[in-house]
Amino acid sequence: MTQRLPHQVVATHVAPVTRRPRAAAPQLPVFIDQSGWRRRTLQGVGLAVGLACLGYLLFAGVLISGLRQPVGTQPPSTNGPARSGPDTGKSSHGSGTPVRADAHADHYRRPLSGRSAPPSAGGPKQ
């Protein structure tokens, strides 16, 4: 029993003399991180996760509250002025789009002018 003591005593005597805190490391309770980098890292991670969650919640809130905006105030007209087009159909509306042959027309995605622009071909332009 007492044979073990000298070792202890030597260890604790050496430490202060050499001024190296690491000499006391084996005595340190498990998990204690003296440098504190683990705490700082984890706090950073926690902060990031927390902010991400907060951001998500805020975004969800903004999204839901921003959704009150309708696409318009009244439906688009179904029988407005006839369009000028290269090929007028024989339909009762007096206008129409090309028959079956309009495949290569470019699509109407994101027209530059928007809906208020002068009427252009519904499906195909050109």
Next chain:
Amino acid sequence: MSRRAAVRRPPRGHWLVLLLVLLVVGVTLLFEGWTTHQVDAARVKPPCTRPIPREADDGKPLLRFGPKGVTTAAMPPGTVALTFDGGFDPVWTPRLLDLLRMHHARATFFVYGQDAARHPKLLRRILDEGHEIGSYTYSGGDLGVASPLRSRLELSLSQAAFAGAAGINTTLLRLPHTTAADTLCGPEWPAAQRAAAQGYLVVASDHKDREPWRGVVTQHSQTDLGYHEAEDLLRDPGAKRFTTISGGLGRPAFVDGVPVAQEIKGEGLIWSARLGHAFLTAMVWALTLTGVLGVLRMLLFAVFARLHVRRLHRYRPGAPRLREVRDPVTVLVPAYNEEVGIASTVYSLLASTHPHFEIIVIDDGSTDATADIAEGIGDPRVTVIRQPNGGKPSALNTGLARARHDIVVMVDADTVFEPEALARLVQPLAHPAVGAVSGNTKVGNRRRLLGKWQHLEYVLGFNLDRRMFEVLECMPTVPGAIGAFRRDALMGVGGVSDETLAEDTDLTMALWRAGWRVVYEQSAVAWTEVPTTLRQLWRQRYRWCYGTLQSMWKHRHAVTEVGPAGRFGRRVLLYVTLFQIALPLCAPVVDMFALFGALFRDPGEAALVWFGFLSVQLVTAVYALRLDRERLRVLWVLPLQQFVYRQLMYLVVIHSVTTALLGTRLKWHSMKRAGTADPYLLEAPTGDPLDEPPPRRSLSSR
């Protein structure tokens, strides 16, 4: 870094993070539940009781609700507007698009917002190939029965999804569950009116029997059936041209580009829906894992407890007959401010039937009359040692140095031994390989609810646990309340270490690693006082849990060792990691889902799952109580345990794991005790180890 900064309060920030995470889980659960119509459902079309107004009932499929009433429109003769609605189909939607391209035909697709969010590429392909997009609401909710909030969200969320997926919005709308215009009857009509007020042109379809040469708006699903219907129509000689709704009307496209801001918002929606979905998948996995682990644990309990019982009662031929241990025993009673309980502890020990023993009470710098009371007992077998306060390990080491006998029993100063306990506890030491024996702790103060809960936990958890550990030969803890040790074994591992807060677990693990076996003697019963307030319980469990984590980490290399030590390490570390860390960490998810299930899903289903789990637990509890010869009446508190106790237990684990990961140095406050309470509360070292080193460590090994 100043020395003062080294000691910190227990962390708190993780509660905020946990709260936020749970909030996010809640929101995603709600949203997911909303899209699948578990929350605020509107899935079933109500029966029609009122036809649509006469002026609109002319069979024309396009309805425009203007300020001057409703006007209708139809396709001109020879024009076919193919419309496809319903969900995207990963097989048939692309095939349909190929078919349409082959025939140079245009069509209109009414798309669910959630499909657009999930398959933005498909949406873009549809647009790129010249087709038109209409809204089919976000999740297919029936607008006739939907709540005002759902109606609004169904429309605007799908617009957001379209904006995010392809940068467009659309003013075409088809109400889910409607076909021809006359199906917009009953509550669908006002719903259509409300939608129109938000700028939508409502598109129904023509009746199926209308001839294509007269001009029709057809309606197909994106399936095998829809494909073949479309194929037949495309071959129909009466159909002159196939075009979109706007094309048929000769109007500008009903699909329009959106400002960048809306596009960004839409992309945000898509991402959050996607993230939410992934998150939810992870949560479901966690839930499954928890369920499997929970059931597995109960099964393990039952199987191993049964094995243990059979092993105890079965005669094994060839087993060595062990001698009865009647050797003298030294009983160590470390005490710190235990004036209420010390006398009964010592008297109960003095009443032991064991023939020869001495009792050493180590007063660890108590500020009350503990030492005086112990000295006042006046029995020659009792010795009292006073030492300056140094913590429980230090007190035990002091006592160990003064122990005269080869068998050492450690007892907490708030524990009462049964007369037989001491004699029975030391019997397994007859086997030369056994280094330590754990006794059976029972809850003494079980009058109140908290005591009853802990009683159940001791019987159901700890005692069944110990039987299993005994069979598997991996007992991780000899409790501080009642444990017998071989003095050689203790000396061999250098006495009791104070590197962890659970010195009993640490010591037991060290014994295993030194090659000793640790066994369980269920007939050696000691009655211990358990915390009576939630606060005390929290502190006790925090210390236990944190200490166990520390001990596991300290002895982690046992996993790779050979022989009994390695076997012990692998089994116990696996068990504790799975059942005492992973299981509690997943538990909050279970509560979230349970709450969600009870509120929004079928409450019957949630109740079934809950009672299923509960009955498994009940069966195990009945078995455990009968094994321990306890009354079954206490079982009524088991269902209640699910509500406060269980949450407390998993929050403790979360708190401990966070503290361990942070690596902060904590000051453990000794708690107020009324002779009851926690086995022993040790104060963690406070200052820098350099400045206040040895007295408390004089006997610890390393």
